Amino acid sequence: MPSFDAVEAKGIDPVVILGQLIALAREIPYGLDVVRTATVYPPPEGAPATVEEWEALPEDSPYKEGPVIEELPADVRDTLAGIPESRLGELAERWGQIEEFAGFPPALRVLAELRDLARRAREEGEMLYCRFCV
Incomplete structure (x- = not known):
C-alpha cells in the first residue's frame, strides 16, 4: 500500500474550517x-445523475460509502506554504476561535503541520488533497 505525506486533521473540512484559515x-x-x-474520487463522471441511479447503486458503492477525495487548488496550497513563522501563533489563535473549530486538535499544531505539508507539496510541484468519509 502506498504511503502518503499527510496531516491528521480529522473533522477539518476544506470549505468551512480550512476556508476560514x-x-x-x-x-x-x-x-x-x-x-x-x-x-x-469517486470519479465525478460516474456519479449517479438521478434518484433512480442513486437507488440502483450497490450498498458498497464508493458514492454511498466513500471515501471522498477532494483536490485543493494551487492558490490554497501556496497560501498555506507562504505563512511565515512569525504569523503562526497569531493565525492559530484567531483560527482556534472560530465556532466550527471547537473540540478539534490544537490549532497551532494543525496549522504548522498544514503549512509544512503545503511547502513540501509546492517544492515537489504536487497538489494537496483532502480525504473524508461520507
Whole structure:
C-alpha cells in the first residue's frame, strides 16, 4: 500500500474550517468560495445523475460509502506554504476561535503541520488533497 505525506486533521473540512484559515491568512472576508475543491474520487463522471441511479447503486458503492477525495487548488496550497513563522501563533489563535473549530486538535499544531505539508507539496510541484468519509 502506498504511503502518503499527510496531516491528521480529522473533522477539518476544506470549505468551512480550512476556508476560514485561508481567509485569515489572506486577510480577506471569509466566504464559501474561498476554497473551491475538485472531487477526484469517486470519479465525478460516474456519479449517479438521478434518484433512480442513486437507488440502483450497490450498498458498497464508493458514492454511498466513500471515501471522498477532494483536490485543493494551487492558490490554497501556496497560501498555506507562504505563512511565515512569525504569523503562526497569531493565525492559530484567531483560527482556534472560530465556532466550527471547537473540540478539534490544537490549532497551532494543525496549522504548522498544514503549512509544512503545503511547502513540501509546492517544492515537489504536487497538489494537496483532502480525504473524508461520507
